[in-house]
Amino acid sequence: MGIFSVYIVNKAGGLIYQYDHNTQRPEVEKTFSYPLELVLKTFDDKVVVAFGERDGIKVGHTVLSINGIPAEGKVLQDRRDILDVLNDESNYPINIKFGRAKLTANEKLMLASMFHSLFAIGCQLSPEQRSSGIDLLETDTFKLHCFQTMTGIKFIVMTDPKQTAVDIFLKKLYEVYSDFALKNPFYSLDMPIRCDLFETNLQAAIEQSERQGVSNI
Amino acid sequence: MTIYNFYIFDRNGVCLYYVEWNRRKQSGMSSEEEFKLMYGMIFSIKSFVNRISPTDVKEGFMTYKTSKYRLHFFETLSGLKFIMNTDLNVGNIRDILQQIYSTIYVEYVIKNPIIELDKPITSELFKTKLDDYMKGLPFFPAKVS
Numbered sequence: 001m002g003i004f005s006v007y008i009v010n011k012a013g014g015l016i017y018q019y020d021h022n023t024q025r026p027e028v029e030k031t032f033s034y035p036l037e038l039v040l041k042t043f044d045d046k047v048v049v050a051f052g053e054r055d056g057i058k059v060g061h062t063v064l065s066i067n068g069i070p071a072e073g074k075v076l077q078d079r080r081d082i083l084d085v086l087n088d089e090s091n092y093p094i095n096i097k098f099g100r101a102k103l104t105a106n107e108k109l110m111l112a113s114m115f116h117s118l119f120a121i122g123c124q125l126s127p128e129q130r131s132s133g134i135d136l137l138e139t140d141t142f143k144l145h146c147f148q149t150m151t152g153i154k155f156i157v158m159t160d161p162k163q164t165a166v167d168i169f170l171k172k173l174y175e176v177y178s179d180f181a182l183k184n185p186f187y188s189l190d191m192p193i194r195c196d197l198f199e200t201n202l203q204a205a206i207e208q209s210e211r212q213g214v215s216n217i
Numbered sequence: 218m219t220i221y222n223f224y225i226f227d228r229n230g231v232c233l234y235y236v237e238w239n240r241r242k243q244s245g246m247s248s249e250e251e252f253k254l255m256y257g258m259i260f261s262i263k264s265f266v267n268r269i270s271p272t273d274v275k276e277g278f279m280t281y282k283t284s285k286y287r288l289h290f291f292e293t294l295s296g297l298k299f300i301m302n303t304d305l306n307v308g309n310i311r312d313i314l315q316q317i318y319s320t321i322y323v324e325y326v327i328k329n330p331i332i333e334l335d336k337p338i339t340s341e342l343f344k345t346k347l348d349d350y351m352k353g354l355p356f357f358p359a360k361v362s
Contacts, residue, residue, distance in 0.1 A: 004271050023271045121258045127221035127240040127302050131285035139266050140276040
């Protein structure tokens with residue numbers, strides 16, 4: 001699977017670039033009959049499973065679509081409220097698709113600044129002199145690699161736990177940033193990056209790194 | 218290889234136990250504030266990982282490293298958190314944290330009838346057992362300061 005996503009955070013903690021690469025989110029589709037066993041709640045403007053894990057549907061999954069009609073927040077695309085639809089017995093049997101919701105632009109901004117502060121706290125809590133912030137954060141589902149430049153810009157890459165040679169990729173990312181964002185006369189420092197050349201070169205770098213990362217194993 | 222320090226937090230964020238061995242830098246705040254900061258950071262990392270993960274997490278956050286140290290994290294189902302800081306040469310020590318829980322915490326704290334579970338641990342027995350266990354670990358430095 002390789003590289004999941006790339007975040008670039010400026011020295012103030014603002015997200016200036018984000019790219020999602022082949023993220024396959026788990027989705028579960030199931031047909032239910034009238035009293036719905038799952039307990040659903042609205043959270044952050046989404047309908048979320050609060051209780052009753054079953055058949056791959058986990059607590060925290062959101063309702064993605066009902067009978068093939070995609071959900072947009074708390075309502076369906078045809079403006080019907082999801083909870084009202086699910087409470088109405090005449091709509092059953094009903095087919096609901098659950099899954100992890102995609103992060104919204106707002107959530108991405110928030111998470112990027114959150115990591116910025118965690119990085120600083122990790123540095124402050126160090127038991128050893130002159131430590132940097134968080135370089136690598138490991139979980140069971142992904143690894144988060146972070147590279148901070150001398151000027152304070154952070155390149156954050158989320159990869160598969162088995163992906164190798166990510167530090168080389170981070171350096172390459174810095175190179176691409178310097179060549180195609182910084183050298184672009186229309187780019188202003190610390191502002192969101194909107195350059196086509198940067199984007200295409202970044203994608204090429206990701207693909208190259210994924211090929212190498214796999215062949216190294 | 219070395220172990221710097223070790224924290225146990227309960228599910229409410231109370232620091233039950235703290236011990237340090239070869240710590241070379243203090244954080245420049247009172248220990249009480251440091252515990253709050255540590256718990257707060259771990260709490261935030263957990264929520265950060267849960268939100269940013271592309272797939273469903275099981276264990277969630279396990280360890281992070283910086284240029285100088287590595288933080289290992291283990292949480293029991295009851296919300297008890299074990300945090301150990303070591304240097305970078307130490308690999309995965311999740312099983313060791315799990316063992317501290319099952320063979321030391323459970324044996325000498327849970328099974329001790331006079332210990333109140335939501336208060337910091339003052340038991341000398343627990344302290345010596347933990348210290349002996351740590352000093353017996355292969356990556357504990359020979360020269361103890």
